[in-house]
Structure formats: C-alpha cells, structure tokens
Amino acid sequence: MVGRFASWAYLGIALLFIFLPVLVLIQFSFQGGMAPVPPFDGPSLRWWAKVMANRKITDGLWNSLLVGLGSAFMATVLGFLAAYAMARKRRRLSGLYQFLLMAPITVSYLIIGMGLQIFFNHLGIGKSLWVIGIGHVVINLPLTFAILYSQLGEHQANIERAAYDLGASDARVVLEITVPMLWPSLLAAFFIAATLSWDEFVIAFLLSRFDVTLPVVIWSMLRSGLSPELNAAGTLVFGISILAVALVELLLWRARRNRA
Amino acid sequence: MKTLSLKSWGHLPALAWTAAFFVLPLIAMLLMSLSERIEGRITLTWTFANYQAFLTKAEGTFVGALINSVEVTLLTTVLSVLVAYPLAYILAYRIPRQWQRLVLVLTVLPFWTSYVIRSYSWLLVLSENGIINQSLLELGLLSEPVGMGNSRFATVLGFVHFFAMLLTLTIYANLVQIKESYRKAAADLGANSLQTFWHVTLPLSLPGVAVGAFLTFVLAIGDYITPQILGGSKELLLPQAVMLQLGRQADFPLASALSMVLMLVVTAAFLLSARHLKMGRV
Numbered sequence: 001m002v003g004r005f006a007s008w009a010y011l012g013i014a015l016l017f018i019f020l021p022v023l024v025l026i027q028f029s030f031q032g033g034m035a036p037v038p039p040f041d042g043p044s045l046r047w048w049a050k051v052m053a054n055r056k057i058t059d060g061l062w063n064s065l066l067v068g069l070g071s072a073f074m075a076t077v078l079g080f081l082a083a084y085a086m087a088r089k090r091r092r093l094s095g096l097y098q099f100l101l102m103a104p105i106t107v108s109y110l111i112i113g114m115g116l117q118i119f120f121n122h123l124g125i126g127k128s129l130w131v132i133g134i135g136h137v138v139i140n141l142p143l144t145f146a147i148l149y150s151q152l153g154e155h156q157a158n159i160e161r162a163a164y165d166l167g168a169s170d171a172r173v174v175l176e177i178t179v180p181m182l183w184p185s186l187l188a189a190f191f192i193a194a195t196l197s198w199d200e201f202v203i204a205f206l207l208s209r210f211d212v213t214l215p216v217v218i219w220s221m222l223r224s225g226l227s228p229e230l231n232a233a234g235t236l237v238f239g240i241s242i243l244a245v246a247l248v249e250l251l252l253w254r255a256r257r258n259r260a
Numbered sequence: 261m262k263t264l265s266l267k268s269w270g271h272l273p274a275l276a277w278t279a280a281f282f283v284l285p286l287i288a289m290l291l292m293s294l295s296e297r298i299e300g301r302i303t304l305t306w307t308f309a310n311y312q313a314f315l316t317k318a319e320g321t322f323v324g325a326l327i328n329s330v331e332v333t334l335l336t337t338v339l340s341v342l343v344a345y346p347l348a349y350i351l352a353y354r355i356p357r358q359w360q361r362l363v364l365v366l367t368v369l370p371f372w373t374s375y376v377i378r379s380y381s382w383l384l385v386l387s388e389n390g391i392i393n394q395s396l397l398e399l400g401l402l403s404e405p406v407g408m409g410n411s412r413f414a415t416v417l418g419f420v421h422f423f424a425m426l427l428t429l430t431i432y433a434n435l436v437q438i439k440e441s442y443r444k445a446a447a448d449l450g451a452n453s454l455q456t457f458w459h460v461t462l463p464l465s466l467p468g469v470a471v472g473a474f475l476t477f478v479l480a481i482g483d484y485i486t487p488q489i490l491g492g493s494k495e496l497l498l499p500q501a502v503m504l505q506l507g508r509q510a511d512f513p514l515a516s517a518l519s520m521v522l523m524l525v526v527t528a529a530f531l532l533s534a535r536h537l538k539m540g541r542v
Contacts, residue, residue: 004354007350007354010346010347010350011347011350011354014343014346014347014367014424015367017343017421017424018367018368018370018421018424018425019369019370020385021370021378021381021382021384021385021421022369022370022373022378022381024381024384024385024391025377025380025381025384028384035389078273078274078277079274081266081270081271081273081274082270082271082273082274082275083270084266084267084270085266085267085268085269085270085271085272086270086271088267089267089268097271097275100275100278100279100283101271101274101275101278103278103282104278104282105478106478106526106527106530107282107286107478107482107523107526108478108479108481108482108483108499108522108523108526109482110482110483110484110499110502110503110519110522111286111289111482111519111522111523112282112285114289114502114506114515114516114519115282115285115286115288115289116281116285118285118288118289118292118512118516119281119284119285119288119289122288134281135281137277137281138277138278138281138282141274141277141278145274170265170266170267171266174266195372198374199372199373199374199375200374200375201374201375201376201485202484202485206506214374215374215375215376215377218374218376218377218380219376222376222380222489226380226383226384226387230380231384234373234374234377234380234381237373237374237377238370238372238373238374238377241372241373241374242369242372244372245365245369245372249361249365253361
C-alpha cells in the first residue's frame with residue numbers, strides 16, 4: 001500500500017520521535033557543567049558519581065527493588081493459582097470471577113491508590129513499603145493472571161491428562177508438569193510485574209511517608225528544577241528497566257524456540 | 261483429598277486479594293465521597309454536598325477540569341492511533357518476519373521508562389533552553405527561544421509519545437494475526453492494494469485499535485504525572501484537581517467525589533466501546 005521509501009521514512013521519523021527525549025536524557029547525564037541542557041560540555045561522570053553517593057537515591061533504589069520483586073512474586077503466585085483453577089475447572093460463576101480479577105485494569109492508579117489510602121487510614125494501618133507492595137499486587141494481578149491464563153490451553157491440558165493417566169497425583173502434576181511447562185511465561189509475568197512496580201509513581205507517592213521508592217525520590221528532586229544529576233538518576237532507572245525487558249524477551253524467545 | 265485439589269481453590273486467594281484491596285477500598289472511597297468534614301472530623305452523613313461542590317464550587321473549576329481532561333484525552337487517543345497505525349502496519353508487513361520481534365521491542369523500548377522520567381525528559385527537549393530551541397536558534401530559524409513546556413501542547417505531546425507505543429503493540433499484535441490468504445484473495449478478486457487495505461485489513465484490525473484506544477483513554481484520563489510535569493498548573497486536569505484536594509487541603513471527601521466522577525467517565529467509555537473490545541485477542 002505504501003511505497004517502500006515512504007515506509008522507511010515514516011519508520012525513521014517515528015523512531016526519532018520515540019527516542020529523542022530518551023537519547024537527550026542519556027546524553028545530558030554525562031554533562032560536564034551545571035546546566036542540564038545544551039550546550040553539551042561532557043562527557044563526564046561527575047553527575048553519575050553524585051547520584052551514586054546520594055543516600056536518598058540509593059535508598060530509593062533498594063526500596064523500589066524490594067517492592068518490585070516482592071509484589072511481582074506475590075502477583076505471579078496469586079495469578080498462577082487463579083489462572084490454573086479457572087482454566088482447569090468450569091464454574092457457574094466463572095464469568096463473574098474473571099470480571100472481578102480483571103476489573104482493576106479499568107481503574108486509574110490514582111483512584112486505586114487513593115482508595116487504599118482511605119481504607120488503610122480507616123483501619124489505622126500506617127503508610128509503608130508493605131502497603132505500597134499491596135497496591136502494586138492489585139494493579140499487576142490482572143496482568144499476571146491474563147498472561148498465565150492464556151498459556152493454559154488444551155495443549156497443556158492434554159499433557160497434564162497424560163500424567164494423570166500414568167498415576168500422578170494432583171500436586172505432582174502441578175509441580176512437575178504444569179509449572180516447568182509454564183516456566184518461561186511465569187518468569188515473563190514476574191518480570192513484567194516487577195518492571196511496572198519499579199516504575200510506578202502515584203500509588204507509591206500516596207502510600208509512602210518515610211521510606212520512599214525511586215520514582216518518588218526523582219519526583220521530589222524534580223521540584224527543585226532540572227539538573228544533570230536528575231538526568232543521571234533517570235538514566236539509571238531507565239537502564240535497570242531495560243535490563244528487565246531484555247531478560248523477558250530472552251525468556252520468551254527461548255520459550256518460543258522450545259515450542260517450535 | 262479431591263476437594264483440596266488446586267483446581268478447586270486456586271482462584272480464591274486472588275479473588276480474596278482483589279476483594280480486600282480493590283473492592284473494599286473503592287467502597288470506602290464511595291462512602292468517603294458521601295461524608296463531610298465537621299470540625300475537622302470526617303463523618304459519614306450520606307450527603308451529596310461534595311458532588312454539588314463538584315458542579316458549583318470555585319466558578320466551575322472542577323467541571324472545567326473534567327472538560328479539559330476529556331478534551332486532552334480524546335485528542336491524545338485520536339493522535340496516538342494516527343501515529344501508531346502506520347508504524348504497526350510497517351512493522352507487520354514491511355519488515356522481514358524474523359526481524360519483526362526485535363524491531364518491535366526496540367521501537368517500544370522507551371515504553372518501559374518510568375512515567376516520571378519520560379515526562380521529565382521531554383522538558384529537556386521542549387523548554388526554552390531545550391534542544392529544539394537551541395537547534396533552531398543556532399540554525400538562525402528563530403531569533404529568540406519559544407517556551408513549549410507548561411502548555412496543553414506539551415501534555416498532549418508527552419501523552420502521544422507514550423500511548424503511540426502502547427497502540428503500536430496492540431495494533432501490531434492484531435495485524436500479524438490476519439491471515440495472508442485474506443489479502444491474497446482480495447487481490448485475486450481484482451482489488452488494488454488500497455482497496456484491499458480499506459475493505460479487508462483495516463476492518464479486521466479494528467479490535468486491536470479498540471483495545472489500545474480504550475487502554476489509552478483509561479490511562480490518560482487518570483494520569484497525574486504528565487499534565488503536572490509538562491502541562492503545569494495553568495489549566496488543571498481532573499487528576500491534578502484530585503491531588504490538589506488531597507495534598508494542600510487534605511479534603512478527602514471532595515477528592516473522593518472527584519475520583520468517583522472520574523471513574524464514572526471511564527465506565528461510560530468502557531460501556532460505549534465494550535462491543536468492540538475483545539481483550540483476549542491481543
């Protein structure tokens with residue numbers, strides 16, 4: 001439909017649009033002087049050194065990793081159990097259950113965060129990393145459930161049936177057949193959930209007081225204006241997200257190759 | 261033993277989690293929106309005063325914020341589809357099969373940067389001493405810098421940047437599922453490539469567009485970060501109004517009522533588009 005040249009031109013322009021702000025961010029994290037913007041007078045590592053020495057940032061980094069990995073683990077376990085039960089047994093209320101499990105996807109993070117803030121406040125439970133983690137499980141559970149549910153089709157059911165016919169118990173089939181079979185998808189779901197939690201701001205902002213996650217630290221740094229240090233911190237967060245994405249892609253690629 | 265099988269109880273923990281930490285908090289928020297502050301204490305009085313305040317208070321600031329939000333979100337959704345569709349089409353039909361996955365992943369790589377940082381990085385591009393102004397000044401195309409931050413333009417640009425990537429993913433996923441034989445059949449029946457696209461490919465790819473557009477609408481209308489960082493506070497969007505009530509005023513009842521209005525808008529969008537949404541396809 002579109003000419004070859006037009007296609008490549010469009011692809012080029014779209015990629016420029018998509019990558020422009022990120023590339024500028026990365027370049028100016030290596031800025032030499034005080035200005036976060038052009039002219040570029042680097043490269044220098046002074047702002048990276050400053051970021052690494054900034055306790056707020058390193059604390060935020062660990063808090064974010066902790067919340068991200070913890071909530072992703074919980075979301076993956078709950079998502080797997082639910083996907084398995086829903087895929088392997090029909091229920092009268094299956095439609096309602098699925099609707100409930102998927103519902104959080106249609107509600108803004110801001111509203112979920114605010115609801116939790118009001119709810120926990122009413123129960124007298126203070127703000128903490130735990131509470132942020134609970135919120136992140138809520139937003140990631142629909143994703144992990146949907147990813148794993150889509151992987152539990154007839155093909156996998158047949159393999160499980162073969163194991164039952166050979167006399168394996170329920171628990172053994174799940175642990176020795178289903179989980180290993182789904183392993184790449186389980187890891188992919190885990191890392192997607194971890195990445196989204198790692199980057200999430202508004203729930204973490206509403207539910208934190210003293211221990212804050214990295215996006216909240218960056219938000220508070222942003223209030224005092226742009227700076228090359230902020231560029232370096234942003235690049236660091238981006239880099240860690242990219243590592244997680246690369247890992248997911250590798251896992252999915254291996255999963256596809258094994259199936260083929 | 262049979263009753264303890266995972267098949268029979270596996271869904272219960274996730275349902276319990278969703279009920280406890282999603283449904284109950286929403287109910288708490290609904291009750292909060294029907295409460296009022298009496299001498300600093302929040303009391304449930306089953307009042308509609310907060311919803312009345314939404315309609316009337318501060319010369320309609322809140323209604324204005326809602327209208328701003330809907331306008332910005334609709335504009336964002338339409339522009340994102342227009343940017344993303346050709347991109348997804350090129351990825352699906354112009355890039356050799358074995359490279360598609362790699363190119364797709366690279367194309368949407370910035371999708372995974374955090375919201376705060378993505379919005380913030382646009383400031384480096386748009387602000388008065390950002391790279392666009394600096395380049396244009398150096399080239400002599402501008403005599404003095406033009407600030408592009410703190411505007412509706414910047415908010416929409418930041419939104420389109422993010423959601424074009426999301427829509428590229430959903431539309432691409434749909435396009436690659438359309439069997440090549442359909443397009444071949446159309447060509448055999450004498451359709452030219454434009455007719456094939458218009459009568460075959462486009463209609464079959466609409467579910468991917470619908471899912472992406474719906475997600476764009478939901479995520480954009482509820483987002484606080486992008487309008488706050490890029491749009492500034494010259495004109496408020498609804499999430500900014502909610503956060504203002506929460507932060508400075510600590511007016512939870514009013515903030516809850518505003519949030520319920522926001523949810524209502526999203527629900528309306530869902531019901532309007534439900535016919536076209538087949539989440540499972542993407």
